[in-house]
Structures are given as structure tokens and as C-alpha cells.
Amino acid sequence: MAIRSFFVPFLLLVLWFYSSLSPVLSLYEDQVGLMDWHQQYIGKVKQAVFSTQKTGRRRVIVSTEENVIASLDLRHGEIFWRHLLGSNDVIDGIDIGLGKYVITLSSGGSILRSWNLPDGQMVWESFLQGPKHSKSLLLLPTNLKIEKDNVIVVFSNDRLHAVSCIDGEVLWKKDFETESFETQQVIQPPGSDLIYVVGFAASSQFEMYQINARNGELLKHESAIFSSGFLRELSLVSSETVVALDSTGSILLTISFQNGEISFQQTPISNIVEDSSGPAVIIPSSVPGIFAIKINSVTIFIRVIGKGKLEVVEKLNQETAVSNALPISESQQAFALVQHAGSEIHLVAKLAHDWDANLLKESIKMDQQRGIPHKVFINNYIRTDRSHGFRLLIVMEDHSLLLLQQGAIVWSREDGLASIIDVTASELPVERDGVSVAKVEHNLFEWLKGHMLKLKGTLMLASPEDVAAIQSMRLKSSEKSKMARDHNGFRKLLIVLTRAGKLFALHTGDGHIVWSHLLHKSEACQSPVGLNLYQWQVPHHHALDENPSVLVISRCGPSSDAPGVLSFVDTYTGKELNSLSLDHAVVQVIPLPHTDSTEQRLHLLIDSDKHAHLYPKTSEALGIFKREFSNIYWYSVEDHNSIIKGHALKCKCTGEVADEFCFDARDLWSVVFPSESEKITATVTRKLNEMVHTQAKVMADQDVMYKYISRNLLFVATVAPKGSGEIGSVTPEESWLVAYLIDIVTGRILYRVTHHGAQGPVHAVFSENWVVYHFFNLRAHRYEMSVIEIYDQSRADNKDVWKLVLGKHNLTSRISLFSRPEVITKSQSYFFTHSVKAIAVTSTAKGITSKQLLIGTIGDQVLALDKRFLDPRRSVNPTQAEKEEGIIPLTDSLPIIPQSYVTHALRVEGLRGIITVPAKLESTTLVFAHGVDLFFTQLAPSRTYDSLTEDFSYALLLITIVALVAAIFVTWRLSERKELQDKWR
């Protein structure tokens, strides 16, 4: 800290005073929830099982694509309990056993667990091994018992297991000898002791194993060859009949294996469906007697009648989702269909054996932004008149989860927010007179009551109920969620893009969803995959009338050379302003540091042929771009073959189309890492919008060091290819980590350091002139964090005070990176206890406030660590002057202060990213952490030195002022009287 400046010494004094206090930043219990909010999600539901026993609360158990198993309240959709399994422990199946255990099969079918249904405690866990990887199937036969023990049948890793439901003990297991046998279905006909395992061997052989469910004995093995081969999908029609498609997708095969005899029945699709064109796909379902196929976008339901005869029962043109069958009585099974039709969805529940009769037929208005229904799960309840009522759980295209009952949406969950892929922030509209959205206090009485309560609180007269009321008043303050900008810039919109391709705008005040927008499908692009968000237009100064907008880059399909789609979305309203289907792919997006007259930022999109395309496509933008043409470069990291290449723009595209916004590029430089010893594992650059206040760093002895601040620096970490696996898989001798600092304009390597015996994963953050990175030290068996600071030595001679006073220096003039910089670096390493999921750094409006590192720990919490702990100038015995400057004595490990957990008692399950947004108030930064959960808070790394704290006693100030005024008045009167008396004497 520069105490030795003469500017505003008093302020500095105060600052110094504050900073000399312990750097702990914590909050009081009653401050929780004032500035921060936390939201819990589960992700897109893969599978749902209802638990609606008469006793106990009704709930639904779900497994999701975010690897969560959760128990949800059927009444309100709240989470009873939730477990997030690791990313290498993907859930394959869930079910409920004995009505009180949730059984999950995960990790490619090798881990079977049982959880207690009411509270989510794990009951047992068993590991199932097998010869090779295969499809995993979980089956809980309802009335199959071995020695009074309910049995779980698991097919996984090419082995069939029967597991006890009580303790997870494997009762028997069975291997299948056939080479290349791929199991498709495991069938347990109810009421029998048989298990059928059916599947394909080679590409044209159908195999059936009949197994005794009691002891795993192989009873029968049959196989039959169908010459034209199969598509790898089966639909179960009855316990002894399956339907498959031939390899061309044009012939339906009804395969029955009654009594162990396999018989094929071929039916060309064209025979039963008149205008069928294109190959068909089987929609997986388990409705007895009926199966569904999809040709193009038409869903066709086909019934199997008797001896392999097929009959089309319905053709649906809309997007349709089918549920599994639900037994509602001894002989009846029901299933549900959900169709999407414009702004409505149609729900139909039918009996499996009677297509024409509908048990339920409803239409529900549905928000267009939820897209089409993807999945439906059906559950029934008995009405008071003993008829069946149905409730449907549907999963929509935007990953939201809704419960429908009696023609209405009972609850909905926005679980798309569990899979955020990109975040950006946007300002709220400026508050204009008369259009304030905030609610005024209801009436005078309420207002008075509120203030009376507050007064009671300050005078410590409040009872516990009053305290609770005050707390809830503070939490629900309408000021927080107002839809207008505030003076301090705390209220903003967080624009998030989810994996489902939906944009949400979250209000930073309380986290509510202001608007949401599902990326539109167009003629050209049926399934856009959202990739990234960029700030397209940030109006300030002269274009204030315009609304800000964001640019969403999406790709038309999963492959990297699929054409891109640009969508421009207004951040105030959530309306899509424009959508462009590009004729080229988008491999890289480079936001340029230039804006046009309407404050639209220029973006350079690089396609897969290394052409650069300029957006927006206006002549004005082209003019601006042409002026800076020779100064624009770009680089690409090819991490699979360890090459970093630099490119410069050459000329207009010399292609077939004359496009003046397209430019050719030429290779300028390349950094090739030796592939046998180095593999790129992490690359980090500075954030584009980061503000740096000063280029000088003042030392304790009034010496100056000039920071090397460049936007064009890249931090690259490479590891030995052997050591790129898990921690502990290599010896320290064969593993190392090399850190580079590379100038991405010229390709110059400014710094290189090797850490021997270190291993990834590497997490790094780059800010101002420093990089902090985190890795594992194999020798010390501990995690380590290193810091590199870069200083510009060529500026170090600028020490003549008079030159500086008169401004005769060139410290602020524009510099070219082609002039050779002389840099020196300082670095230091420390041990760190936690492994890390993400690292970010606080960012403030002007960059004056000191920085804190935000570390997402393995426990899904966010830890704030002062940058002062990662200062390469730390030494074991700092001098008095250095201590005054704020240098902390060197210790071998970084301290973890429990109070500096930003997330206090909460956990951000599945933490993936931490984003910091500067507020308008210099001391404060907004922090948003996302994973399966969302967490938002405000941070002041050097405390709020520029505003009064929230607990500042205004009442005391007011009372003091009033008392002073009164005292002045009284003494004035007294003195006047005395003067008068003196005059009469």
C-alpha cells in the first residue's frame, strides 16, 4: 500500500488503519441472505420413479444428467434430499425397492447403491465387476424372491448379477460366453422364475438366454440369424416378444421367443404405413402390445396383434413423448402421451390394450419458451370416487421439470439452470420518473409499523418475534429486487446460457428470473447448440436510448465444422432482435476493442478454414476495422498436438464469393511443444474487461517497479504426457509441469519455468501482471500454488522526478509489442490444502481495490484468499518498511481462514465456474458461482471504504445532529441573555 504518497493522506491513513486489521472478511449471522442468494437445482431429469405410498409424504425420486439423485416433494417440487455423484460416476438407472430403498446403479454399472428413501442416507453399496464394458440394466422384479429376500437383477459389465435388496450381497452371477454378444434387454416375466436376456451378436445374430432366476442356472440358449442385420434398438412388446428394425430401417421384425423358440416375423413398414419415406427409428418404450417408431418427425404407434401381425393405431405429426407403462390394476396398464402443439400441450393417458378409450385428455397452456416435451413420467392416484386420477411429470426441452395434475401445472422447476455454460452481466434500465417498478409501502400504518419495529430493534427492546420480523423485512426489502439501476451498481442482470440453449436473465438482488428465452429453431438449423455469450452492445455515453444486447453463438449440430448461428438478444426484454444463420462454421470468436457509433462491439469470427469474418456487417464497422487492420492478430491453441499458432490478417477472401467482410489469414509464428515431453493442459489470458488502475508498483523504500501489463499475454501450462492421468499414477521423476508466458502477438516466450515432480490438473488465473496457478506436487504429496509476477525492466529508468512532474515521459504512450520488452519475473510457491475446481479473481470498476482470489474448493465452496498471501516478495523476516507496506512474513502454506469462505455455510453443489462482475462502487465486486446450484454475493476485498456499512447507525448520527443543533440553540440563547445582563450592569 502506498502510504508514502502525499495525496489525501488522511484517506490513506484510514485505509491503512483498516488494512492493518486482520484481513478476515466475514459476516454476522443476521447478514446471511441480505446480499447473497443461493438456489438449488438438480438438472435435466433422466429417470423418475414415484413413491406414493399411503403413509409418508408423497415424493418422486429422480436421477438427472447432472448426476444428481434427488427426492422431490410431489406437492411443491421442493428437494427433500439430494446427492451429487461424481462426474465419473454416471447414474445408469434408479428404482425403488421394497417401497423404502432407492436403488441406484452407476459408474457404468459397477456400483450399486441403496439409499434410505425418507432421508437419503446410504444403506449399502456393492461393487459389481465383470469381464468387459457393456450396457447397464437395472431390474427390480416385484415378486421374485430368493429365500424371502427380494432380488435386484443387474446386468452390467457383460455379467448378470442377482443382488439382495436387503444388504447388497451378490446372490449369484452369470457370464455369457458368446463372443461380441451385446445385451439389449433383460426381461423377467412377472409370476415366473425365468429371466430372459436378449441381444445381438455380430450384426445379424439374435441371441436369447433363458436363465433360472433362483440360482442363475442357464436353462436355454438359442440364437437365430437374420441375414440383413439389425439396428441396435429393441422395443419390448410383451414378456416374450420384442420388436426390432433391420439395418436399413425399413422392415419391422417381430421377434418372439416363446418357449425358447425364436421366430422372426417380417413386416415392411411401407405395408402398414402408406406414405413412409426415410428410415425409421424405434422410440424406446415398454407399453405392452404397443410400440412406437419415428419416421422423419412423424411418430407412429403400432399395435402387435397376435402372431406378429402389426396394425397402425395412430400417426402423430407433432413432437410426442411417451411414458412407460404403469400398472393400474391386475390386468390393466396405462401410459401417457404428451404432444406439443403451438402454445399448448396435449396430454393423453390411455390403457395399453384399448387405444381408443382415453383415461385422460387435457390441454394445458404452456410457455413457448419451454420448447417441446422431451420426457414424460406417469403416476396415478385414486380419487375419492375410486376412479383413477393421473399426474404427469414432464421434462421440457429447456430441461425444466413440471408436474401436471387435473389440467393445471402444479409446480415447475427451472432445472436448466443447473447446467450453465456461459455467463455475462448486463445493466438494468435507468430509473425514469414515474416508471419505477418498485412497490411503495402499502400504507402509512404498515410503514409506521415497520419503522416502529426498527426503532425497537435499535433500542434493543425487540422480542424474539420482533427480531424475526425485522430480519424478514430486511430480507424482503423491495429495494433489492427493483428493476432499475441503483447508484452503487449492485443491481444488475446476469445473463446465463444453459446447455439446453436457453437464456435466462437473473436479477442480482434476489436471483429471480426476469425473463427467459429459448433459442429459436429455424428452417436452416433444427438443433442449435449454444456455445458462448458475448456482450454485443453495451450502450453508455451517446447511445443511451438503445437497449443493451448480447450475442449468442450457437452451432448447428455437434460437429465442430457445423455452420454457426448468431442470435442477438435484447437484455432488457429478452426478445430476440435478430438471428443470423451463417454459411460458415464458428471456431473462434474474437471480440475486438472497437465499437461503432451505436456502441456495437466489433467481433471477428474465425471459421474452420481460418478465414476471419467481421460482424456487424456494416460499412461503418468495416471502416473502423480497416483502420486497425494491420494491428489485429489472432492465435489458436491446438491442444491435441501441442502447438500454438499465431496468425495475422492478410487480405480479402480470395474465394468463390465476393464478401468484403471476409479476410484471409496467414500464419505468423508457431510454438511447437515437444510432444513426447509436453502436453498442453491449461491456457489462460487476462479478462478482456479487466481494469488496471496503475502500471507502477511502489515498494516500501519508495522505489518503483513498473508492471508489465499486456492484454496479449498467454499463460500456458504443459505437463508430461505420462503425468496427464490421475494424481499418483506416475512417479515424481517422470512427471513435470512447465509454465510459459507467451506474447500472443509476436509469439515470443517471455518466461518459462519447470516444476519437477509436479502434476496436473492445472487451474490458473491471470490478472494485471500476475498469474496464479494450482497443481499437485508429487514429491511433497501436497497441492501447491505458484505465483508469477512480471515487471517491465525497460521502464525502470524512469525515475527523474522533474520529468515526471512536467509530464516529459513516455510511460503512457502507445507501445508496440514488436519493440523488444525486457521483463523480469518474480515467483514463489506455497502449499495449499485443498484441491481446486475453479479459480477466479475479484474485479472492480477502476481496479484500485486490492484483489482477492476466489477459489472453488473440492467441497463446493468458494474461498476468498487475499492476493497479499501470494506475493513473490514475501520473505521469512520482512523489514519494518516491508511490514508497513503490507508484506506478510513467508510461510510454507497458504492459510485457510474459516471466516473467509464466501459461501459461508452453503455449498454450491457441482461447482463449475466463478464469475466476478465489478459494481459501480469501487470497493465492491459481485460474485456469481454456478454449478448445479447457483450462488451470488457481494464482496468488498478491502472492506467498503467508500460507503457506510450496512450496520451504520443512522439513528445515532441523526440523534447526534439534533442534539448538537439543540445545544447550539440553547447556548446561543444563554449567551445572549448573559450579554444583555452584562450591558445592564
Add this chain to the structure above:
Amino acid sequence: MGSGRRWAVSFSDNSTSPSCRDIRDPPGFTRASVDQDDSTASRQKKDAESNWKAQKAWEVAQAPFKNLLMMGFMMWMAGNTVHLFSIGITFSALWQPVSALQGVGKVFEPYKDSKVELLGPKLLFIALNLGGLALGVWKLNTLGLLPTHASDWVSSLPPAQEVEYSGGGIPL
């Protein structure tokens, strides 16, 4: 001559007017000497006064010296770290000479005399106060509050802009 005017008292003092100096002065009384005496006495008195004034003026002029010593002592007591006490001392050390210099005329007003040479004391006064000021400035400098180092001038210098611009990264 017996009757008529017996006596009369004239209140008008004609003693000084030479025209009616018909009554001779009592013996031993010399009018002139009184006059003479008076003038010499007053001259003596005036001389004494001006001497006294000059002396006083010198004293006043030397007064800041004591102040200076005390200030020096206080400063030594205050130490070289920036805190409230040292800042207060330093600022009073700066303020006192400045306010004293502003009131140079007023300070020497009472000793103004045509015969008294005030330039010397004034110069001394000014010099001492300047000395005090210098002491204050020196203290300010030792506290590190003077912009005499390069660090004071570059601490808010924004980083230099770069001509080139590059972006990119790992393909999306």
C-alpha cells in the same frame, strides 16, 4: 481710596501669558527651566521608549526561536510514522509559521516608531519563521508526505496502451 473694590479673584491664569506677567515668579522658580526640563525629560522618556520598543521588537522577533526549539522537540517526540499525533504536530508546525508570516505587520505594529529600526527584527522574525516552516516541511518529508520520489508521480499512471491486439484461444 478706601471704599470700592476690595479684592477680586481672577480665575484666568495668566501665568503663561507674557503680557500680564506683572507678578514675578517666586524665587527659585524659573519658568524657562521648567520648560527646558520638561523637554529634556520627554526626550529622555521617548528615547527610553524607543529603546524599549526596539528591545521588545527584537524580543518578539526572537520569540519564534523558542517555538522552533519546542517544535523540534515535539517533532522528535512524534516519531517518523504517520499517525494522528505526528500529522497534527506537523501541520501545526507548518501552520504556525505561515500564520505568523501573514501577520508580520500586525506583530510589529505596537513597536512602530520613526526612530525605531524595525527591519532587522522583522527580517529575523521572518527568517526564524521560515526556519520553522522549513522544519515543518522537513518533518513532512521525513513522514514521507512530500512528492519527492518518482513513486509519488507514477502511482496513478494508467498502463500504456498497446498498438497490437490479439485474441483467440482453444477452438470452441
